[in-house]
Structure formats: structure tokens, C-alpha cells
Amino acid sequence: xxxEDDVRYVAKLAxxxxxxxxxxxxxxELAKILAHIDKMSxxxxxxxxxxxxVLDVVNVTRPDKPRPSLSxxxxxxxxxxVSDDCFRVPRMG
Amino acid sequence: MTALDPLRLTARVAKRLLxxxxxxxxxxxxxxxxxxxxxxARVRAYIRVTYDNAAKYSTKVDREMQAMRGPLAGLPIAxxxxxxxxxxxxxxxxxxxxxxxxxxxxxxxxQVWDDHVVMLGKTNLDxxxxxxxxxxxxxxxxxxxxxxxxxxxxxSGGSAAAVAAGEALWALGSDTGGSIRQPAALCGIVxxxxxxxxxxxxxxxxxxxxxxxxxxxxRSVYDCALLLQHIVGQDPNDATSVALPEPVALPxxxxxxxxxxxxxxEYLAAxxxxxVRARFDETIARVEELGGTxxxxxxxxxxxxxxxxxxxxxxxxxxxxxxxDGVRYGYRCADPVxxxxxxxxxxxxxxxxxxxxxxMIGTYxxxxxxxxxxxxxxxxxxxxxxxxxxxxxxDVDLIASPTSPSVAFKAGxxxxxxxxxxxxxxxxxxxxxxxxxxxxIPCGLSDGLPVGFQLIGPAFSENRILQAxxxxxxxxxxxxxxxxxxxxxxxxxxxxxxxxxxSPQPGGLCAQAWKEAQE
Numbered sequence: 001x002x003x004e005d006d007v008r009y010v011a012k013l014a015x016x017x018x019x020x021x022x023x024x025x026x027x028x029e030l031a032k033i034l035a036h037i038d039k040m041s042x043x044x045x046x047x048x049x050x051x052x053x054v055l056d057v058v059n060v061t062r063p064d065k066p067r068p069s070l071s072x073x074x075x076x077x078x079x080x081x082v083s084d085d086c087f088r089v090p091r092m093g
Numbered sequence: 094m095t096a097l098d099p100l101r102l103t104a105r106v107a108k109r110l111l112x113x114x115x116x117x118x119x120x121x122x123x124x125x126x127x128x129x130x131x132x133x134a135r136v137r138a139y140i141r142v143t144y145d146n147a148a149k150y151s152t153k154v155d156r157e158m159q160a161m162r163g164p165l166a167g168l169p170i171a172x173x174x175x176x177x178x179x180x181x182x183x184x185x186x187x188x189x190x191x192x193x194x195x196x197x198x199x200x201x202x203x204q205v206w207d208d209h210v211v212m213l214g215k216t217n218l219d220x221x222x223x224x225x226x227x228x229x230x231x232x233x234x235x236x237x238x239x240x241x242x243x244x245x246x247x248x249s250g251g252s253a254a255a256v257a258a259g260e261a262l263w264a265l266g267s268d269t270g271g272s273i274r275q276p277a278a279l280c281g282i283v284x285x286x287x288x289x290x291x292x293x294x295x296x297x298x299x300x301x302x303x304x305x306x307x308x309x310x311x312r313s314v315y316d317c318a319l320l321l322q323h324i325v326g327q328d329p330n331d332a333t334s335v336a337l338p339e340p341v342a343l344p345x346x347x348x349x350x351x352x353x354x355x356x357x358x359e360y361l362a363a364x365x366x367x368x369v370r371a372r373f374d375e376t377i378a379r380v381e382e383l384g385g386t387x388x389x390x391x392x393x394x395x396x397x398x399x400x401x402x403x404x405x406x407x408x409x410x411x412x413x414x415x416x417x418d419g420v421r422y423g424y425r426c427a428d429p430v431x432x433x434x435x436x437x438x439x440x441x442x443x444x445x446x447x448x449x450x451x452x453m454i455g456t457y458x459x460x461x462x463x464x465x466x467x468x469x470x471x472x473x474x475x476x477x478x479x480x481x482x483x484x485x486x487x488d489v490d491l492i493a494s495p496t497s498p499s500v501a502f503k504a505g506x507x508x509x510x511x512x513x514x515x516x517x518x519x520x521x522x523x524x525x526x527x528x529x530x531x532x533x534i535p536c537g538l539s540d541g542l543p544v545g546f547q548l549i550g551p552a553f554s555e556n557r558i559l560q561a562x563x564x565x566x567x568x569x570x571x572x573x574x575x576x577x578x579x580x581x582x583x584x585x586x587x588x589x590x591x592x593x594x595x596s597p598q599p600g601g602l603c604a605q606a607w608k609e610a611q612e
Contacts, residue, residue: 006457007453010456014411014440014456015418015440016437017438017441018449022446026453030450033511034457036512037403037467039396040404043470045470045473048476050469050472050475051476051479052303054303054528055289055290057290057332057333070196078194078422079420080419081425090429091431092432093431093433093434
């Protein structure tokens with residue numbers, strides 16, 4: 001059963017700040033959703049291969065030739081902060 | 094110029110009027126802009142109407158009709174706001190992308206732009222396409238033009254409501270677990286999810302990459318085929334896209350002789366409203382009147398599809414949405430103390446409740462110690478769901494079901510219980526897990542609200558589905574139009590209204606007109 005500590009831990013993994021009221025609400029909601037999901041454990045899937053993709057396409061390649069790509073200006077156009085033609089971010093903690 | 098009713102005009106007829114010179118693209122476009130002016134304040138289907146683009150580009154098409162004569166030239170369209178459009182903000186109805194100005198255009202949109210379709214605007218959706226009512230939009234709750242107290246479905250609710258309300262001739266949406274078909278059903282229009290890979294996903298902001306697919310929302314099956322023709326194809330920018338084995342044909346069937354239709358017992362087992370069931374049974378009777386045969390079939394793993402979907406889709410979403418971190422685009426929180434603080438607060442403030450829920454489910458399911466029990470098992474259940482369909486299609490040509498267990502529900506009536514909202518897609522989700530094509534067509538009303546009829550086919554059977562749907566559409570003769578009545582809301586407003594600081598940034602001209610203007 002998922003608890004508030006699990007929710008805080010997973011939120012940390014997901015880089016998601018949750019306020020205390022969100023943690024409480026999320027814990028209840030996730031418990032209910034996961035209980036529904038646990039229905040899957042009724043099935044014996046030991047010998048069933050997994051499906052990651054429905055199409056039988058594997059290893060799609062193209063010639064290894066340089067092609068035009070996004071310009072530096074376009075790549076930076078939406079950045080919240082830029083300096084010296086780079087994305088600017090706060091210092092590491 | 095003849096008086097045109099935007100609630101009834103099809104692309105097929107509009108195209109003929111354009112080609113015959115009875116109407117200009119500018120006049121046709123104005124029909125929709127006028128309807129937007131008349132009803133958009135109540136329906137709220139659009140996040141952004143690209144007035145300038147629509148007026149300028151339609152005029153250009155008229156001026157250069159000879160050079161631009163293409164099968165879709167001059168026909169106006171609405172685009173779901175999770176497909177990137179160069180020069181027009183693309184928000185995914187999320188705060189985190191409220192100011193995002195794409196520097197390229199999605200392949201499917203590029204294809205219709207290259208055909209000189211006129212873009213009317215970008216439509217509302219559940220944030221990042223996660224939801225079944227558009228109530229998860231960070232900006233506005235779109236209302237269903239059949240009853241403004243009800244939701245249009247989702248997540249392509251803006252596109253569906255725009256078409257149903259006569260605010261667009263047709264539209265593009267995306268479908269991850271039913272997000273084209275369910276809103277099409279609730280709004281009384283046609284919606285199709287093509288076979289996985291048939292339409293490029295390049296430029297469709299990724300939700301669940303192994304399930305997402307772009308498709309048409311239209312007023313007729315013929316229009317659906319016409320639009321589908323122009324968005325399919327292999328794209329070097331999407332390695333999962335494939336060429337259809339045969340071109341999409343414009344449907345002309347009036348009979349269903351020899352067609353074997355399977356009715357899955359599990360889809361009708363529980364939770365289907367009586368009115369929906371009645372319309373479904375009548376439509377099945379029509380299949381037989383038209384020469385088809387119907388037989389009950391079994392898709393035994395149906396009840397496990399929803400649990401598997403609610404691991405696979407959130408798991409993929411949690412990975413896909415990792416890119417929204419305040420570094421390269423979109424919202425960044427104010428005054429972060431360090432990098433980690435910026436990541437966490439940007440995402441905590443930028444994402445809405447449903448998106449957070451799915452990121453949490455997905456991250457949990459992929460985390461150490463839980464992977465095999467959840468994600469690994471869900472992928473195996475996905476195989477079982479696929480095999481159910483493969484076995485069924487050994488005996489039948491198509492599978493029929495209601496598209497949605499219910500008609501449009503009141504805004505606010507399901508927002509408190511996420512699981513009850515997830516149940517909206519019980520008849521559509523298995524189709525995405527198996528990557529199959531499916532269509533929803535209107536098959537009548539229940540309590541004055543539209544009911545959708547779903548036809549599912551094997552992979553790449555788009556033409557078979559379209560032909561059958563066309564014949565059925567003719568026999569059903571669905572004629573009513575939405576009334577814009579309001580039966581009164583359960584809640585004053587089910588969805589969040591955007592605070593001024595979050596409203597989408599001014600978008601300027603769309604590249605479609607902007608590029609032309611530079612020439």
C-alpha cells in the first residue's frame with residue numbers, strides 16, 4: 001500500500017515539487033488507482049512475451065550523412081535564460 | 094455566394110463549391126470566423142483563433158487559385174494544440190508551455206499546409222492530452238454544443254466541439270486511449286484513429302509514444318477519408334511511421350454484403366447506459382439490413398486493458414515529460430535557489446493535477462523494485478490484448494462496439510474521481526494497446542445527446558473501415574444538429590480558468606501566412 005513517504009520519494013525521483021496537501025490527496029488517489037491496476041496480477045503472464053511496440057519495425061536507420069538541423073538561434077529562441085549562446089541555468093546546489 | 098450552414102456543410106460539398114467558383118476560400122473561411130464570433134464565447138473550443146492567418150492565407154489561395162489548385166486548397170481546418178505550428182504558440186493546454194513558440198511544424202500539419210488548407214486556429218485539450226473531458230485544460234473547459242452544461246469529451250474535445258459547433262469545417266486531433274473517438278462520439282461527429290504508424294508523430298508533443306496517433310475529426314465519413322489521405326505516409330523524422338500497404342480510398346459503399354462483424358461480449362457486459370445500448374443495437378440491426386452478418390465474439394482480456402494502459406501510458410508520459418524542466422523552453426519558476434529547486438518548482442507549478450498524477454504513477458511503476466510488477470507485467474498484458482484481437486479477426490472482418498459507455502456527462506461530475514474519468518475509455522483503450530485503426534460515427538441520440546458507434550479493424554484496414562462506416566452512415570442518416578442549449582451545470586465550472594499571468598502569450602502570425610508574406 002502506497003503511503004505519503006512513498007509519494008514524497010517518487011515525487012523526488014520525478015523532480016516534482018508537491019505541497020503537503022497535494023501529497024495527502026495524491027496518496028489517496030494513487031492508492032485507489034494502483035488497487036485497480038493490481039487486477040493485472042490475476043493473470044499468469046510467465047510465458048507471455050512483452051509488447052513494447054505493435055509494429056514489426058526494428059532498427060530503422062538512415063544514411064549517416066550530415067543534414068541541416070536547428071540553428072543555434074532557433075534552438076535558443078524559447079529558452080527562459082541565455083548567456084554566451086548557451087542555456088543559462090542556476091548553480092548546482 | 095449562397096448561404097452556407099456551418100453546422101451542416103461538409104468538406105466534400107465545400108470543395109465542390111470552391112472548384113466550381115460558387116464561393117471563394119475567403120468567403121468560406123469567413124463563414125467559420127463568423128460562427129466563431131457567434132458561439133465561441135459559450136463553447137470555448139479554441140485556445141487560439143489565428144484570425145490574421147485565416148484571413149490572409151484564404152485570400153492568397155483565392156488570388157493564386159490556379160497555382161494552388163490542390164485537392165484541399167482553401168478549405169479551413171482547426172488543429173489540436175498539441176501539434177507544433179511554427180509561428181503560432183503551442184501550449185498543450187499547459188501552463189508549462191504557455192509561452193512556447195515552435196520553430197518547426199509537425200509533419201501532419203505541414204502536409205495539410207502544403208495542400209493549402211487554411212488554418213483557423215489551435216483547439217483546446219486536456220493538458221498534454223491526458224483526460225476525457227477537456228476539464229484538465231489549464232486554460233478553459235470546452236463545452237459540448239449539444240448541451241453547454243456537458244463536456245465535449247477529450248482529450249481532443251476542442252477539435253470535436255469546434256467541428257460540431259460549426260466553428261471549423263474539420264479538424265485534426267490525437268488519440269492515445271480514445272482521445273479522437275470519444276469526443277467525436279460525445280459531439281455527434283466522425284473521428285478516426287488510424288493504425289499506429291500510419292501518420293507521422295513528428296511534432297506531436299509526445300504523451301505515450303507507443304500509443305499516440307494523429308487522426309481526423311470530421312462531419313462525414315467521406316471527409317474523414319479525404320483528410321486521412323493527406324496526412325498518412327512514412328516520414329524520415331518518425332522512425333515508427335510506416336507506409337500504408339494501399340492508398341486511402343474515398344468511400345462509396347452503400348451495402349455491407351458479406352461483411353462479418355463481431356460484437357465483443359465483454360464491451361457490452363457492464364456500465365453501458367441503456368440509451369447507448371439501444372442505439373447500438375439499432376445500428377447492429379442496420380448492419381444486417383445492409384447485408385452484413387453479426388456474431389458475438391469474445392475479447393477475454395478486455396478487463397485487463399485499462400489497468401495495463403494506466404501503467405504503460407503514464408510510464409511513457411513520465412519519461413516524455415521529463416524534458417519540461419525550465420531549461421530549454423516554456424515556464425521557469427521565479428528566483429530558484431539552485432538547479433534542483435528550479436526543476437522541482439518549475440514542474441510543480443507548471444503541471445496541472447492530472448499530469449502530476451500520471452507522472453507519479455509512471456515514475457512509481459518504473460522505479461526500482463516495482464518495474465517487473467507493473468511495467469513488465471503491463472507489457473505482457475498488452476500482448477494478451479493484441480492476441481485477443483488477432484484471434485477475433487480470424488473469424489470477423491470488423492469489430493463493433495459503442496465508442497463510449499455514456500453520452501456527454503455534466504461538467505464537474507467526474508473530476509473528483511480520477512478512476513471514474515478513466516472508465517470513459519474502456520471501449521477505446523484496447524484498440525490503442527493493439528495499435529489498430531478504429532472509427533466512431535454518430536448513430537443517434539439518447540436523451541438528446543449523440544451516441545457514437547465504433548468500428549475496429551485489423552492493422553492497415555482503414556479502407557475496409559471507411560467503406561463500412563460510409564454505408565452505415567448512409568443508412569443511419571444522422572440528421573440532427575446541436576442546439577447550444579444549457580441544462581445547467583453540476584458545478585459552476587468544472588475546469589480551471591486561466592489566471593491572467595498564465596494566459597497563452599500573443600502568437601502573432603502563423604508561419605503559413607508569414608512565410609508567404611516574406612516571399
